[in-house]
Amino acid sequence: MFAYYFQLGLRSLRRNPLLTALMVMAIGFGVAASMITYSVFRATSNNPIPQKSDQLYAVQIANWKPEDLDHGEPPSAINYTDAIAFMQAHKAKRQTALYPIAPSVIPADASRLPIEENSYAWYGDAFAMFDVPFLYGGPWTQAQDDARAAVVVIGKKLNDKLFNGANSVGRTINIDGHDYRITGVIDEWDPQPLFFDPVNTGGFGDPIGLFIPFTRAVDLQMPSAGNNNCNDTPGPGWDNWLHSECIWIEYWAELPTTADAQAYKRWLTGYAAEQQRAGRFKWAPNVRLRNVTEWLDFNKVVPPESKISLLVSLGFLLICLVNTIGLLLAKFMRRAPEIGVRRALGASRREIYTQFLMEAGTVGLTGGALGLLLTGLGVLGVGWVFDEQIARLATLDVKLVVLTLVVAVLATLLAAFYPTWRAAQVQPAWQLKSN
Known part of the structure; x- marks a missing residue:
């Protein structure tokens, strides 16, 4: 019967x-508007590392006086003194200090221009912490961190440029005039939002193509390519800045259990209390631990315009559904004589319900096909409204295709309930008498 009712629906169209x-x-237009904005919202509010998001914690400590803080919250970054103290304490399963750098890779072919890559300085623990996949080789060791070794991990894209995709582990590349030995090549890895450094990136950016040891970057006096905030002007020179209260380093700790996180926070509070007793801090300990999702929320990574656009588009879809209710009601009630004859011949109200809901589903499926086409076009044009780094994340994948069709059909069926109910209430006697 469903196949028969489907044929009736096609004839009705x-x-x-x-x-x-x-x-x-x-x-079509209502569903497309909502699906386009949903694709952006989905990308920006995505959990970038769901398997470990409740085990990775951003560490904050207030090294500035309370009046310099924003609503009493510790700064989003820490200074070099605290970062080194945390690393040396080694109170977490894994931990890393990190900051963005802007080196240039100098190709062996002198005719080629230097290559600028999105780059970070961090500790070797970070690769395992953040589940970074390797195509060749692996991360450098803790001993190499301690020795400030000239080692590097590069991304697949850079490896393709320099070595045509071959296994380059053990080979040397020139970075800012210094030779570095490659220990590993990362496979495709582009977590979005960029959870470990939303402070400098806003949560979105190009894939990272180069990593060097944090200790090596500091040893070579590589400045941060991100934010550098100071509440007091440090003295001249690298060492004065390094040991000032200027904040420029992100710090992450891997704490597998809730008990681990609680113990780490107690230790962190104790560390701040020690700094207070030593006279460095003149205020009570003020520390925070936030996991990945809490950190992204705290830094307001999801653009407010994506939330607003989604709400507006859902409102537009609702208006479209109200109009569809009126059109379906007009369409169904024009067929009152046909309904009266069917009822007189023995059709039950349930069969009328089934027939007209199937017809509405056919309309929804057709509208979904149109909505899918418009969604595809809209995703291509997202860059006209949103930032380029965000727009590139909005894609028309299989999940969005299925969701578009399902939303179109379900929305139409919901809109059809009242018109179908009215159609099922048609009295056969009145229709036969009037005709």
């Missing part, structure tokens, strides 16, 4: 082409 076109357009 052809019977009133203008009315049908209006309904299909209303559903």
Whole structure:
């Protein structure tokens, strides 16, 4: 019977082409608007590392006086003194200090221009902490961190540029005039949002193509390519800045259990209390631990315009559904004589419900096909509204295709309940008498 009712639905589409076109357009445009904005919202609010997001914690400590803080919250970054103290204490399963750098890779071919890569300085623990996949080789060791070794891990894209995709582990590249030995090549890895450094990136940026040891970068006096905030002007020179209260380093700790996180926070509070007793801090300990999702929320990574756009588009979809209700009601009630004859011949109200809901589902499926086409076009044009780094994340994948069709059909079926109920209430006697 469902196949029969589906055929009736297709015939009904052809019977009133203008009315049908209006309904299909209303559903198509409403669904497309909501799916385009949802694709952006989905990308920006995505959990970038779901398997470990509750085990990785951003560490904050207030090394500035309370009046310099924003609503009493510790700064989002820490200074070099605290970063080194945390690393040496080794109170977490894994930990890393990190900051963005801007080196240039100098190709062996002198005719080629230097290559600038999105780069970070961090500790070797970070690769395992953040589940970074390797195509060749692996991360450098803790001993190499301690020795400030000239080692590097590069991304697949840079490896393709320099070595045509071959296994380059053990080979040497020139970075800012210094030779570095490659220990590993990262496979495709582009977590979005960029959870470990939303402070400097806003949460979105190009894939990272180069990593060197934090200790090596500091030894070579590589400045931060990100934020550098100071509440007091440090003295001249690298060492004065390094040991000032200027904040420029992100710090992450891997704490597998809630008990580990609680113990780490107690230790962190104790560390701040020690700094207070030593006279460095003249205020009570003020520390925070936030996991990945809490950190992204704290830094307001999801653009407010994506939330607003999603709400507006859902409102537009609701308006389209209200219009569809009116059009379906007009369409169904024009067939009152047909319904009366069917009821007189023995059709039950349940069968009327089934038939007309199937017809509405056919309209929804057709509107979904139109909405899918419009969604594809809209995703291509997202860059006109949102930042380029965000727009590139909005994609029309299989999940979005299925969701578009499902939303179109379900929305139309919901809109059809009242018109179908009215159609099922048609009295056969009145229709037969009037005709």
